[in-house]
Amino acid sequence: MRDTFIDTTTALLADEPRTALVLADISAALFASAAARHPDRVLNVGIREQLMVGVAGGLALTGLRPIVHSYAPFLVERAYEQLKLDLDHQDASAVLVSVGASYDRAAAGRTHLSPADVSLIDTLDGWTVQVPGHPGEVAPLLRAAVAADTSAYLRLSVLRNDRPLGGDGALRVVRDAGPGAPLVVAVGPTLDAARAALADLPVTVAYTNRPRPFDVAGLRDRASTDVILVEPYLAGTSSRVVSAALADRPHRLLALGVGHSELRRYGSADDHTRWHGLDAPGLRRSIVDFAFSAPR
């Protein structure tokens, strides 16, 4: 996904003179050719994340369209007040692109984990959040975000589904179990595990790579009583949105995702997927317990 991001951004810088890129050393070497071609619009401020976001705000105030890129914890958490004030409060907008989602770099430990990034972005107003499930989804999402005039957060991961799914952000049903079936909404790279977990169960599975704005209309169309969220970041991140969307109906919600507690374990991203119950067996256990075993 990072390679696609770099190629697409390099092309956007060449094609769209309004585009600018702000870096804080992360990925700077990979943008060396773009920086050589567009020295005024590819800006590496060094390891200065507050300045990176402040610069993006200033660029936007002059009419440019900044793309801001770093590791998820440095991009979203370290300079959160700059996101709130230097972008939102100024009515300035930018496209944030992170790598290192949730536990991509599990062996690096807590400092490089960022499962709460989408929750933090959710405290801001009117942002688009894009969580591609495959490298093939990155370029259209990035181009759409840059072409818009609102702020967006594009969350890239080393985890991925086998095949890309396109679409405009609307919930896309990939498995239809008919009226009344529990609805599983899988976000980004969680789709394949969800599909594998539920292959022989009467469960409808829908996919989105754009959880904000959440496709509320699509959710209301498809949801019956039981709704299960499967998200690759903090469990419950989208519960607020789903609960509000279904407030006028009796419904039950199960929110699966990365657990809140710090595991203090290294290992691989796949290990963490398993430990957080987001692999196929884990999802199956949770969803069967919720939708088919629990007292109704």
Added chain:
Amino acid sequence: MTTTTTNATIAEAAAPLDGRQPVGPLLERIRAGRDFGTNVYSTVDVLQVLYDRVLRIRPTTVDDPDRDRFLLSKGHAVAGYYAVLAAAGFIPVDWLDDQGGPASRLGDHPDRLLVPGVEIGSGSLGHGLGLGVGTALGLRAQGLLEPRVYVLVGDAELDEGSNHEAITYAGTTGLANLTAIVVDNASATHGWPQGAAARFTVDGWTAATVDGRDHDALHTALTGHDGNRPHVVVAVVDPKES
């Protein structure tokens, strides 16, 4: 004579006589009997010199891409700013009568979406210089080489690490269209023993340290950039009352 009276008198005496409202009575109109600290009075002279003699911006050019930008980073020092904006015709004078009221556009910190001529909403310290660096870079990237970006910070505000990120980056990359103004009323908790300007010059800025009440000295300093490097003006005023 108290410091407050001295400052207001100076502001009044320095008011332009070309038909504009003098700033002093406008500041008193905002004050409406309340107490203002030196953080307000300490910036009035700099603001007057900027708006009267330096900035290429007027009420009819607030959206012109080629305008100079003035970013008030220390947003709490806002009363003098509103008075100067009213004197220069950016905002109606009668807005001054209800600062902070429920129907007012003038908060205790300025909001760029509510006040014509205000470039950034500010209040939380340490944001203006980063935004100013981005603004200067954005202008340069679009070939707008005439406008300058002026950012006013306080000496205590310099404590914020975000400013040090901006100072070093602007200095080491030679961001020539940026001017920082430090209003130094010696309010930084641990002080700047080498002088506030040293924090900038060590990273390649040009600097001038002047009497923050002396309008001619301020004017010379504010226009004293060399065109190759960012420039800082340290405007020294009376120490903050303790």
